[in-house]
Amino acid sequence: xxxxxxxxxxxxxxxxxxxxxxxxxxxxxxxxxxxxxxxxxxxxxxxxxxxxxxxxxxxxxxxxxxxxxxxxxxxxxxxxxxxxxxxxxxxxxxxxxxxxxxxxxxxxxxxxxxxxxxxxxxxxxxxxxxxxxxxxxxxxxxxxxxxxxxxxxxxxxxxxxxxxxxxxxxxxxxxxxxxxxxxxxxxxxxxxxxxxxxxxxxxxxxxxxxxxxxxxxxxxxxxxxxxxxxxxxxxxxxxxxxxxxxxxxxxxxxxxxxxxxxxxxxxxxxxxxxxxxxxxxxxxxxxxxxxxxxxxxxxxxxxxxxxxxxxxxxxxxxxxxxxxxxxxxxxxxxxxxxxxxxxxxxxxxxxxxxxxxxxxxxxxxxxxxxxxxxxxxxxxxx
Numbered sequence: 001x002x003x004x005x006x007x008x009x010x011x012x013x014x015x016x017x018x019x020x021x022x023x024x025x026x027x028x029x030x031x032x033x034x035x036x037x038x039x040x041x042x043x044x045x046x047x048x049x050x051x052x053x054x055x056x057x058x059x060x061x062x063x064x065x066x067x068x069x070x071x072x073x074x075x076x077x078x079x080x081x082x083x084x085x086x087x088x089x090x091x092x093x094x095x096x097x098x099x100x101x102x103x104x105x106x107x108x109x110x111x112x113x114x115x116x117x118x119x120x121x122x123x124x125x126x127x128x129x130x131x132x133x134x135x136x137x138x139x140x141x142x143x144x145x146x147x148x149x150x151x152x153x154x155x156x157x158x159x160x161x162x163x164x165x166x167x168x169x170x171x172x173x174x175x176x177x178x179x180x181x182x183x184x185x186x187x188x189x190x191x192x193x194x195x196x197x198x199x200x201x202x203x204x205x206x207x208x209x210x211x212x213x214x215x216x217x218x219x220x221x222x223x224x225x226x227x228x229x230x231x232x233x234x235x236x237x238x239x240x241x242x243x244x245x246x247x248x249x250x251x252x253x254x255x256x257x258x259x260x261x262x263x264x265x266x267x268x269x270x271x272x273x274x275x276x277x278x279x280x281x282x283x284x285x286x287x288x289x290x291x292x293x294x295x296x297x298x299x300x301x302x303x304x305x306x307x308x309x310x311x312x313x314x315x316x317x318x319x320x321x322x323x324x325x326x327x328x329x330x331x332x333x334x335x336x337x338x339x340x341x342x343x344x345x346x347x348x349x350x351x352x353x354x355x356x357x358x359x360x361x362x363x364x365x366x367x368x369x370x371x372x373x374x375x376x377x378x379x380x381x382x
Contacts, residue, residue: 001132002062004239005144006079007221008136008232009069013076017355020218021347026080028343030087031333035095039329040185042096043322047103048167052159054093059152061086066145095329102316102324103167111313115254128243133236189326197380198318199327202264202311203334205373209268211338213275213366214304215346216242220297223355227282228290241294245301252302253309258317263310265377268370270303275363283356300363308335 010020041050065082068074098114105113132144193199216239224235253263278296281289312331319327349358 001128001135001144002148003217004128004132004236005136005141005148006065007217008235009074009141010076010079011221011225012141013074013079017218017222017350018344018347019076020221020350021215021343021345023076023079023083024215024218024343024347025341027083027087027090030084031091031094034088034091035333036186036189036326036329038092038332039095039189039326041092042099042325042329043185045096046169047096047100048159048162048164050096051093051100052156054089054096055152055155055159057089058086058093059149059156061089062145062149062152066142066149069140069142069145094332095325098312098332099316099325099328102321103169106168107317111256111258111317112254114313114316115250115256115309121250124243127240131236133233133239136232185326189323189330192319192323192327193330196318197377198261199315201261201373201377201380202315203331204376205264205268205369206308206311206331207334207338208369208373209271209307209366210304210335211342212345212369213271213300213362215342215362216297218343218346219350219355219359219362222350223282223293223359227355228293230290234290238294238297241297242301242304245298245303246305247301249302249305250309253306253313260310261314263306264314265307265370265373267303267305267307267310268373269367271300271307272303272363272366272368272370274299274303275366276360277363279356279359279361279363282359283354 006023007020010023011017013019061082065074068078068082101113101117102110135144135147193203220238220242221235224230224238228234230237249267253260274296278293278300281292281296283289284292286292315327315331316324346358346362349361352358353361
């Protein structure tokens, strides 16, 4: 709901779709810069207490955004500043949160825990945009931001109610107390990624394909407003289609006892193929363009999360516990950090080619990346 409201707010503040990419870049650039350091913190801090702090900070930022919009003082520069602040908190929150899954369940259930988390996350992506599209017209953008801020109370309560004795806490490393110690800790995680083929494959595939083809928040708002002309409720429907496909993809991965690594490249290829289909359907001018676009975006969401959830689970089940935070920080840095480049490129592509043309191009690039990853994996096996 926060994402849909923010994207809609940008289209109200400026007609230029490039700013959707600029704000996305501002939000994820701090992850690119500070994400690896967040991994160092994830391996030395008590994760539950650290998450309480980061979630409280995210709540404050959401409520501040609501107040600025409500009082009519929000602008693109202010939105960029808030996006940078949000990205900075996420740079610490993401590697801690993702590596915390392995402390909540026994090791043999880590893969399914990651997949079920993806299912919950994408369940929210189904419900949130659909509700958000309606609420924008009922209580406005500021109301959506306020509801998002209030929702963090549930997260904080859940963390506070957890019983420490039932967690499978990983041994924490010594806190680095010098620049050299931080550098050594970072390099240890990077070396593990480099010398472990399946982890290197996951990082490459998710980094490249998410950068070129998972910028739905940048490309779907102008697709719905300009190309399909279906308004805020229609925008919510298209985003819900992506989320519903993602939910099905996550549940498919969760149903497997062990991660099926072929799904990493198969999911990336499906994301690309269905993105091409969505762009072609939206630009076709047919009377059934909207349902066809929604159906294709459903397929794109399925492929995207099949790829991402399998990659995430594969990394967490492969990596030793003392290194998990740092290795996950590499994954989150590449996954989220590819968004600044991909978001800017997608925004520019929308300006040059239109939303439907940019979606087709993104899908073609994703298919090429999946093909290259398949050849790379086969060479590693040989």
